[in-house]
Amino acid sequence: MKKFLHIDLLLLIPVVILVSVSLVTLLSLNIDFFRNQLISLIIAVTAFIFFSQVDIAFIKHFTGPIYVVSIVLLLITFAIGIESHGAVRWINIFGAQLQFSEILKPFLSFVFASFLAERQNESVKSFLLSFLFILPIFFLIYLQPDLGNAMLYFIVALFALVIDGYPFRWFGLLFLPILLLMPIIWTKLHTYQRARILTFLNPQADPLGVSYNSIQALIAVGSGSFLGKGLSEGTQSGLQFLPERQTDFIFATIAEGLGFVGGFIIIGALLFLCYRIFRIFNTTSDRFIKIFAACTFGFFLIPAFVNIGMNLGIMPIVGVTLPFVSFGGSSLLSNFIFLGLLSAMISKEKHKNVLEIR
Numbered sequence: 001m002k003k004f005l006h007i008d009l010l011l012l013i014p015v016v017i018l019v020s021v022s023l024v025t026l027l028s029l030n031i032d033f034f035r036n037q038l039i040s041l042i043i044a045v046t047a048f049i050f051f052s053q054v055d056i057a058f059i060k061h062f063t064g065p066i067y068v069v070s071i072v073l074l075l076i077t078f079a080i081g082i083e084s085h086g087a088v089r090w091i092n093i094f095g096a097q098l099q100f101s102e103i104l105k106p107f108l109s110f111v112f113a114s115f116l117a118e119r120q121n122e123s124v125k126s127f128l129l130s131f132l133f134i135l136p137i138f139f140l141i142y143l144q145p146d147l148g149n150a151m152l153y154f155i156v157a158l159f160a161l162v163i164d165g166y167p168f169r170w171f172g173l174l175f176l177p178i179l180l181l182m183p184i185i186w187t188k189l190h191t192y193q194r195a196r197i198l199t200f201l202n203p204q205a206d207p208l209g210v211s212y213n214s215i216q217a218l219i220a221v222g223s224g225s226f227l228g229k230g231l232s233e234g235t236q237s238g239l240q241f242l243p244e245r246q247t248d249f250i251f252a253t254i255a256e257g258l259g260f261v262g263g264f265i266i267i268g269a270l271l272f273l274c275y276r277i278f279r280i281f282n283t284t285s286d287r288f289i290k291i292f293a294a295c296t297f298g299f300f301l302i303p304a305f306v307n308i309g310m311n312l313g314i315m316p317i318v319g320v321t322l323p324f325v326s327f328g329g330s331s332l333l334s335n336f337i338f339l340g341l342l343s344a345m346i347s348k349e350k351h352k353n354v355l356e357i358r
Contacts, residue, residue: 007052007343011276014269021266026246026327027237028231033246033327040329044336051340056348061260063111067133069106073100074140081144089144090330100142101149102330106337108137108153112160117288118126122166130161131174146317147193148306157299163294164287197316213249216242217311220252229234229258244326248319249263250303251311264327270304280346289345296338297321306340 019041027034059066083089090097115133119126134157142150158171178185186194220236223229234256236242245253255263274297281293300323307322311316322329332357 004020006108006263008276008280011273011280011339011343014273014276015324017265017269017274020326021254021258021262022289022327025231025250025325028257029246029253035329036329037332040332043329044332046337047333048340048343051337052194052343052347054341054344056341056344059110060114063114069243070100070104070111071136073104074137076142077101087144087146089146094207096329099330101144101146101326102328102334103332105153105299106296106341109156109292109299109338110341112157113291113295114159116164116291122164124170127161127166127170131155133157137288145190145193146319148320151318152299152302152320156295157275159298160291160294163281164291181205181274213317217249217252218313219332220249220256220264221311224256224259224262226260227256228257229261231257233257247321248317248326249311250326251308251322254325255311262300266322267308270300270323274301274304277342280342282347284349286345286349289349290347293342296342299338300335 012149022036023034023041023221026037043344056077077091078088080091082090084090084094090099092098112130112133116126116130117204134154138150138154141153162168162171178215189197216236220234220242223236224234229235231254232238234253237245237253237256242252251263251266254266258265277293277297277300281297284290284293303320304323306315306318307326310317321328323335324332
């Protein structure tokens with residue numbers, strides 16, 4: 001029971017707000033969305049409680065096997081995965097669809113943090129090994145294809161390396177060849193991926209085709225005005241003009257139903273959650289916890305910014321969820337595991353500090 005007292009309650013308050021708004025919104029759209037998300041929430045909270053009590057030092061002994069199993073699970077997805085919208089990202093297990101690229105985020109962040117923390121200095125060798133660590137993950141997720149999540153892994157890894165103190169000039173030298181190869185990389189993108197980028201640059205180019213999603217999201221957000229139309233009264237979401245209204249474009253659904261106020265609540269809760277994670281990062285002296293907190297911060301803030309940005313027309317449309325808000329059990333489970341592991345680390349450090357004082 002004493003361990004629970006070490007859980008940062010201010011870390012959970014914004015999550016409760018986000019999950020509550022999500023469930024009410026999903027209920028207004030479809031009872032099945034609500035029911036499935038509620039079941040996912042119960043599983044995710046159970047996972048949070050479990051991982052908030054684990055022995056972090058014990059798990060560190062298994063970072064190698066965790067990494068190997070992660071690679072295997074991503075490979076298995078190609079063999080027995082379910083195809084949806086031209087992508088193979090999900091596996092059906094006992095009727096539940098699991099997306100391993102989502103679920104593995106906290107575990108790979110744990111392994112990556114442990115890997116970096118074990119390096120005695122920021123050498124060129126450690127820098128290059130860090131990229132060798134992330135490249136298999138990046139390519140396996142990209143080939144699903146899931147460019148959004150692949151880029152998210154890569155960017156968070158870069159963010160962690162910057163936080164860990166690697167010189168900026170090394171990143172410049174690394175990205176120079178990538179910049180030179182951009183014309184070739186462009187040709188290797190899938191047709192729909194190139195279309196999404198071009199649509200972002202010119203939203204009115206194909207209003208009934210690739211630009212349709214972006215335009216409908218903007219209409220939904222704008223029509224919500226200050227207080228919104230009411231969650232069950234929105235025309236774009238209610239009449240399903242707005243595609244993926246429960247996942248990629250749930251922010252537009254909320255903005256239409258609850259207006260500027262609803263959008264402000266979502267953004268405010270997300271920012272406060274990220275602030276609390278930053279506080280953990282800023283106050284700890286443990287390098288491993290710092291890196292894991294930085295990864296958690298990145299995996300929450302970046303998709304939130306991109307998701308809300310694409311709902312507002314200021315970012316290209318990519319398949320990233322809005323943390324704790326978008327419909328989807330894998331994403332919800334992943335986010336709660338992040339918080340569970342972070343809470344376990346806080347508890348361990350506080351216990352360590354108490355022992356040192358005594």
